[in-house]
Amino acid sequence: MGEEGTTAWLRAAAEVWGVGEERFAQATAQGRERARAALANHRATLDGKSIFFFPDSQLEVPLARFLSRELGIKPIEIGTPYLHRQHLAHELALLPAAAKLVEGQHVDKQLDRCREARPDMTVCGLGLANPLEAEGLTTKWSIELVFSPIQGYDQAGDLAGLFARPLVRREKLMV
Amino acid sequence: MQLAVWTYEGPPHVGAMRIATAMQGVHYVLHAPQGDTYADLLFTMIERREKRPPVTWTTFQARDLGGDTAELFMEAARDAYARFKPEAVLVGASCTAELIQDDPGGLAKTLGLPVPVVPLELPAYQRKENWGAAETFYRLVRAFAGPAQTRAPRDAARAPRCNILGPTALGFRHRDDVAEITKLLRSMGIEIVVAAPMGASPADLTRLHEADFNVVLYPEIAQVAAGYLQRHLGQPFTRIVPIGVGATRDFMAEVAALAGLSAPDADGGDALRLPWYARSVDSNYLTGKRVFIFGDATHTIAAARIAQEELGFAVVGLGTYSREFGREIRAAAEKYGCEALISDDYLEVEECIAALQPELVLGTQMERHIAKKLGVPCAVISAPVHVQDFPARYAPQMGFEGANVIFDTWVHPLMMGLEEHLLGMFREDFEFRDGVAPSHLGHGPQAETHAVPIAIGPASWAHEAEAELRKIPFFVRGKARRNTERFAEERGIALITLETLYDAKAHFSR
Numbered sequence: 001m002g003e004e005g006t007t008a009w010l011r012a013a014a015e016v017w018g019v020g021e022e023r024f025a026q027a028t029a030q031g032r033e034r035a036r037a038a039l040a041n042h043r044a045t046l047d048g049k050s051i052f053f054f055p056d057s058q059l060e061v062p063l064a065r066f067l068s069r070e071l072g073i074k075p076i077e078i079g080t081p082y083l084h085r086q087h088l089a090h091e092l093a094l095l096p097a098a099a100k101l102v103e104g105q106h107v108d109k110q111l112d113r114c115r116e117a118r119p120d121m122t123v124c125g126l127g128l129a130n131p132l133e134a135e136g137l138t139t140k141w142s143i144e145l146v147f148s149p150i151q152g153y154d155q156a157g158d159l160a161g162l163f164a165r166p167l168v169r170r171e172k173l174m175v
Numbered sequence: 176m177q178l179a180v181w182t183y184e185g186p187p188h189v190g191a192m193r194i195a196t197a198m199q200g201v202h203y204v205l206h207a208p209q210g211d212t213y214a215d216l217l218f219t220m221i222e223r224r225e226k227r228p229p230v231t232w233t234t235f236q237a238r239d240l241g242g243d244t245a246e247l248f249m250e251a252a253r254d255a256y257a258r259f260k261p262e263a264v265l266v267g268a269s270c271t272a273e274l275i276q277d278d279p280g281g282l283a284k285t286l287g288l289p290v291p292v293v294p295l296e297l298p299a300y301q302r303k304e305n306w307g308a309a310e311t312f313y314r315l316v317r318a319f320a321g322p323a324q325t326r327a328p329r330d331a332a333r334a335p336r337c338n339i340l341g342p343t344a345l346g347f348r349h350r351d352d353v354a355e356i357t358k359l360l361r362s363m364g365i366e367i368v369v370a371a372p373m374g375a376s377p378a379d380l381t382r383l384h385e386a387d388f389n390v391v392l393y394p395e396i397a398q399v400a401a402g403y404l405q406r407h408l409g410q411p412f413t414r415i416v417p418i419g420v421g422a423t424r425d426f427m428a429e430v431a432a433l434a435g436l437s438a439p440d441a442d443g444g445d446a447l448r449l450p451w452y453a454r455s456v457d458s459n460y461l462t463g464k465r466v467f468i469f470g471d472a473t474h475t476i477a478a479a480r481i482a483q484e485e486l487g488f489a490v491v492g493l494g495t496y497s498r499e500f501g502r503e504i505r506a507a508a509e510k511y512g513c514e515a516l517i518s519d520d521y522l523e524v525e526e527c528i529a530a531l532q533p534e535l536v537l538g539t540q541m542e543r544h545i546a547k548k549l550g551v552p553c554a555v556i557s558a559p560v561h562v563q564d565f566p567a568r569y570a571p572q573m574g575f576e577g578a579n580v581i582f583d584t585w586v587h588p589l590m591m592g593l594e595e596h597l598l599g600m601f602r603e604d605f606e607f608r609d610g611v612a613p614s615h616l617g618h619g620p621q622a623e624t625h626a627v628p629i630a631i632g633p634a635s636w637a638h639e640a641e642a643e644l645r646k647i648p649f650f651v652r653g654k655a656r657r658n659t660e661r662f663a664e665e666r667g668i669a670l671i672t673l674e675t676l677y678d679a680k681a682h683f684s685r
Binding site for chain 1: 209212213215216219220223224225226227231232234236254258
């Protein structure tokens with residue numbers, strides 16, 4: 001996910017296949033540039049915003065990595081249904097130290113923490129999204145992230161857009 | 176055993192959730208594994224509820240199964256009471272948790288909670304959602320209805336009083352039906368004591384006995400509880416569901432009799448538009464339109480009567496997924512001279528629709544999908560529901576306003592009458608070309624194209640007969656083809672000629 005994630009993923013393959021650094025840079029340069037340009041369009045909306053993840057899509061860790069490193073979003077809590085520390089070792093190393101990482105969840109206790117934290121955006125399942133919106137929190141429906149093509153350089157901007165849209169929408173609505 | 180990707184009803188604990196969510200002051204502690212919590216989103220997403228359902232899931236995981244899942248349940252029940260302070264607690268197990276046999280009812284009793292605990296035994300492998308809702312409502316009513324009574328005749332000086340039973344969370348238009356029927360009953364001079372489960376608290380259920388009789392809006396949900404109240408408190412209950420003009424009038428007469436009132440003025444007045452709209456000349460083209468109806472038993476039976484008696488359609492097939500009401504559905508089918516389909520297999524329903532080739536399908540969200548696939552217009556009349564079935568506007572199904580809503584909803588998907596004629600007259604014209612969708616619907620049914628081979632029946636089609644069939648407007652072509660093939664088959668005709676086509680047309684003309 002994102003320019004960095006996509007590059008790291010391609011690099012892992014390139015290393016196995018013995019692709020040289022110069023060839024790799026040449027092959028990825030254009031994609032990286034396009035991803036950076038697309039992300040820049042959303043930075044004004046997203047930079048500095050705080051985010052809180054309820055466990056749902058199983059994509060929470062890489063999403064938090066992407067949002068924090070490429071868009072300046074601050075993860076408060078990253079909840080994920082199952083956490084496999086070995087599989088996600090590369091991702092976990094890139095997460096900001098301040099973020100709380102939790103596996104599974106006691107939903108009522110996590111809701112208490114979320115309400116206390118008042119994040120700018122809450123990523124959660126459909127069971128929680130409308131109730132939290134009704135409480136005035138902005139949410140991102142997490143399963144949409146599983147349905148949408150969000151991987152790779154050319155989808156990096158779309159992925160950022162999925163997070164920007166709820167914030168933009170809240171600004172737009174006047175009633 | 177059969178695997179399905181789609182189901183008309185959820186497991187019975189979802190029915191219990193519909194009761195708990197509809198009520199105030201009730202909390203449901205549900206022994207269930209982590210994955211079962213998906214049921215929350217039925218309420219928060221489909222119905223756009225602003226609060227989570229009042230359900231605490233124990234969410235045990237595989238690793239808990241080696242330990243003490245019973246203790247997990249007790250802890251969850253204690254926490255839920257402390258956090259939500261309900262007036263009453265429902266306890267039970269989901270279909271998955273039923274297998275570990277922890278006995279939530281027995282466990283909850285040992286907790287000594289300071290409020291009534293109502294245990295639910297919902298056999299998930301024999302029963303389904305509506306049954307679970309009916310059973311849960313019955314258990315709650317039993318727990319709070321108070322001591323048995325024999326009814327004294329009503330003091331003539333006071334107004335008759337009734338309860339409204341049946342509306343739940345996630346019900347098809349329950350919100351607006353309750354408002355419409357409340358208005359109707361009040362206009363008859365009847366007071367409402369309690370409407371339940373929707374909006375009622377356990378304390379409200381203790382006042383059920385104040386009513387003279389009960390109005391059952393949804394037999395699938397409330398008939399069991401109403402039967403209990405009849406035996407226990409001597410309250411009779413209504414059997415007629417007021418969906419459609421005729422049924423609403425009959426319902427008013429039934430209510431008046433139960434309330435000890437004289438025959439009501441059930442004309443409906445100027446606000447009732449269905450009868451005139453159905454008589455107005457533009458509705459002529461609705462005559463004899465072949466409809467297929469499928470849904471829960473209540474809505475299917477009501478829809479069949481409206482279709483036949485109030486809009487002049489012909490009911491060519493009807494069915495339900497509510498097995499508990501199979502007898503009522505069979506009786507209705509017999510009345511309209513068609514086969515009843517009692518099934519919860521949507522593929523069977525699809526086959527039936529494809530075979531009958533109706534001109535309109537009235538069904539659930541599943542039949543909407545099927546009809547879309549088959550290119551047949553469709554209106555939704557029953558749960559299971561979709562986010563679209565919770566419209567922002569007032570849109571009851573019951574009472575006289577409900578009849579108006581139904582007229583619009585069912586007629587809208589059809590090609591307009593004049594438009595049908597124009598298409599027939601100008602079908603060679605580009606604007607009215609064959610296969611065009613109703614002009615007011617951007618993405619209408621997909622009409623068959625010329626590429627579709629026409630001879631699929633037992634008899635084959637002679638070239639000139641086939642060419643003639645193409646000239647028939649597409650929206651009646653399927654019917655003409657089917658009738659002609661049937662005509663040929665019955666007479667042992669192997670090759671359908673121009674003559675056969677016109678003979679069949681004469682034979683079937685009405």
